[in-house]
Amino acid sequence: MIADAHSMDLSQKLADSGLRATPxxxxxxxxxxxxxxxxxxxEVFQRIKASSPHISLATIYNCLEALVxxxxxxxxxxxxxxxxxxxxxxxxxxxxxxxxxxxxxIDLPAPLIAELRKLLPPGYSADSIELTFRGHAATxxxx
Amino acid sequence: MIADAHSMDLSQKLADSGLRATPxxxxxxxxxxxxxxxxxxxEVFQRIKASSPHISLATIYNCLEALVxxxxxxxxxxxxxxxxxxxxxxxxxxxxxxxxxxxxxIDLPAPLIAELRKLLPPGYSADSIELTFRGHAATxxxx
DNA sequence: CTTGAAACTTAGAACTATTCTAACTCCCCT
DNA sequence: AGGGGAGTTAGAATAGTTCTAAGTTTCAAG
Numbered sequence: 652m653i654a655d656a657h658s659m660d661l662s663q664k665l666a667d668s669g670l671r672a673t674p675x676x677x678x679x680x681x682x683x684x685x686x687x688x689x690x691x692x693x694e695v696f697q698r699i700k701a702s703s704p705h706i707s708l709a710t711i712y713n714c715l716e717a718l719v720x721x722x723x724x725x726x727x728x729x730x731x732x733x734x735x736x737x738x739x740x741x742x743x744x745x746x747x748x749x750x751x752x753x754x755x756x757i758d759l760p761a762p763l764i765a766e767l768r769k770l771l772p773p774g775y776s777a778d779s780i781e782l783t784f785r786g787h788a789a790t791x792x793x794x
Numbered sequence: 795m796i797a798d799a800h801s802m803d804l805s806q807k808l809a810d811s812g813l814r815a816t817p818x819x820x821x822x823x824x825x826x827x828x829x830x831x832x833x834x835x836x837e838v839f840q841r842i843k844a845s846s847p848h849i850s851l852a853t854i855y856n857c858l859e860a861l862v863x864x865x866x867x868x869x870x871x872x873x874x875x876x877x878x879x880x881x882x883x884x885x886x887x888x889x890x891x892x893x894x895x896x897x898x899x900i901d902l903p904a905p906l907i908a909e910l911r912k913l914l915p916p917g918y919s920a921d922s923i924e925l926t927f928r929g930h931a932a933t934x935x936x937x
Numbered sequence: 938c939t940t941g942a943a944a945c946t947t948a949g950a951a952c953t954a955t956t957c958t959a960a961c962t963c964c965c966c967t
Numbered sequence: 968a969g970g971g972g973a974g975t976t977a978g979a980a981t982a983g984t985t986c987t988a989a990g991t992t993t994c995a996a997g
Contacts (some may be wrong), residue, residue, distance in 0.1 A: 671944065671993075692984080707947045712984065728873050731954080733983060757913050766909075767925070769910060770900050774932035775889060781926045782910070789917035814964085816974065834952080850976045855955070860974095874984080876954060 660723065668721040675706060679714040680723065680738070688746075689735035689754045691726055727754070729783060744782035748791075757784070803866065811864040818849060822857040823866060823881070832870055832878035832897045858901075870897070872926060886923035901928070 662672040670676075678699050683690070686723050690698070696711045709745055713735055718724035729747050739756055746755040759782065767780060770777040804823050807816040811818075819831070821842050831840070839854045858879055861867035870878040872890050882899055885907055889898040902925065910923060 659823070673945065673992090674812075675946075677839035705947085707949095709948075709985080713946075726873075728871065730869075730871050731874065731983095733876060734874060742911065746914060746920070746947055749921065755915075755918075757915075761914070763909065763913075766906065770887065770896075770902070770906075771889060771927060771929075774898075775898075775927075775929065776932075777889070777929035778892065779928045781924075783924045784910075784914060784918075784920035785922045785924070786914075786918060786920035789919075814973065817964095818975075848976085850978095852956085852977075853975055856975075874954095 664721040664723050665717065668717075670717050670721060673714075675703075675710050676714045676717055678703060678706075679711060680718055683718075683736055683738040687737075687739070689737050691733040691735055693733065697738070728781070729754070729785075742780075744784065746784040746786070748788050749785055750787055754786075763782060779789075797913060807864040807866050809861065811860075813860050813864060816857075817829060818846075818853050819857045819860055821849075822854060823861055826861075826879055826881040830880075830882070832880050834876040834878055836876065838879070852929075860915055871924070872897070885923075888928065889927040889929065891931050892928055896931075900925075 661677060662687070665672050665676065671779070675732055679695060682695055682698055688694075692708070692711050692715055695715070696706070696708050699706055715726075721747050723740070724740065725737045725740070727745060729735070729745070735754065737756070742759045742761075744757040744759055746757055747753075748755070752771065764780065767775060767782075771777060783785075804820060808815050808819065822838060825838055825841055829857065831837075835851070835854050835858055838858070839849070839851045842849055842854070858867065858869075862869055862879075866883070868883070870879045870880050870888060872878070872888070878897065880899075885902045885904075887900040887902055889900055890896075891898070901935070907923065910925075911920060914920060
C-alpha cells in the first residue's frame with residue numbers, strides 16, 4: 652500500500668536522523684501527502700485538530716521541523732508570509748499567483764539546474780536553489 | 795555628480811508614485827547606495843541613527859516601503875530572516891553564504907531569464923522571479 | 938516486569954520583525 | 968496667513984515562530 656510505503660519512508664528517514672516515528676509526526680506527514688496545497692503550520696494545525704483535538708500548535712511546528720530535518724518535507728518561503736510545507740522532493744520551483752495566492756509546483760529540468768549553478772563564481776557551491784515566480788494566471792476575463 | 799544624479803532619480807521616481815522626496819528618504823536611499831551589503835531595516839536604522847539620532851525605526855520602514863514602492867529599491871527575502879534591501883535594479887539572483895551569512899549578487903543573463911519563463915505553463919506569466927542560492931564559498935581550509 | 942534515561946508532547950509565555958495608531962510637524966497651494 | 972494633506976515619531980499592537988517547564992511515552996537493560 653502507498654500509505655505503508657510512505658510510513659516506511661517516514662520511520663526510516665526519521666531513524667536515519669536519530670528521531671522517532673511518533674503518531675503526531677505520522678499525522679502531519681500524511682496530511683501533507685494528502686493535501687498538496689502547501690499548507691502553513693497553522694493550516695496543518697487546524698486540519699489535524701479536527702480529528703485529534705488534543706494536539707498542540709507547538710507539536711505541529713516540532714513535527715514539521717523533524718520532517719524537514721530528515722529530508723521528507725521542504726519548507727517554502729514566499730516573501731515574509733508564513734512558511735508553507737511541501738512533501739514534493741523533486742527539484743522544483745514555485746509559482747505564486749498574485750491574485751489567488753495559490754502556489755503551483757514547477758518542475759525544474761536537470762540541465763537547467765546545471766546552467767543555474769554555472770552562474771556562481773568559481774569556488775562557490777550551492778546546496779540548495781530556491782526559485783520563485785510571482786505573477787498571474789490567465790482567467791477567462793483577460794484571456 | 796553621481797550623488798546628484800541619484801538624488802534626481804529619487805525625487806523623480808518618488809514624484810512618479812505621488813510621493814515626496816524627504817530628507818529621511820534621501821538618507822535611507824544614500825545609505826543603501828553606499829552600503830551594498832543588503833542591510834536589514836534594523837541595520838539601516840542603527841547606521842542612520844549615528845548621524846541623525848532623532849530618526850525612528852518606523853520612519854526607516856516607511857522610507858524603505860516608499861523606495862520599494864517607487865521601484866528604486868528591491869526587498870530581498872531569505873527564508874524567514876529579516877527583509878534585506880538592495881538598490882541593485884538589474885535582474886539578479888542572490889547567493890547566501892551559509893557560513894558567513896554574506897549575500898552576493900549574481901547577474902542573470904537575459905537569455906537565461908527567458909528560459910526560466912518558458913517553464914511556466916501556458917497562460918501563466920511572471921511579474922518577478924526570485925532566485926536564491928544557498929551554499930558555501932571556498933576557503934583556504936577546504937580549497 | 939521494573940526502572941531510568943532520553944525523546945517527545947503540551948500549554949502558555951516569550952520573542953522578534955513588522956505594522957498600526959494617534960499626535961505632532963512640515964510643506965505647499967490659494 | 969492658514970488649511971490640508973503628506974510625513975515623522977514613539978510606542979502599542981500584531982503575527983508567526985520559538986522557548987520553557989512540566990508531564991508523558993518509549994525503549995533498553997537489569
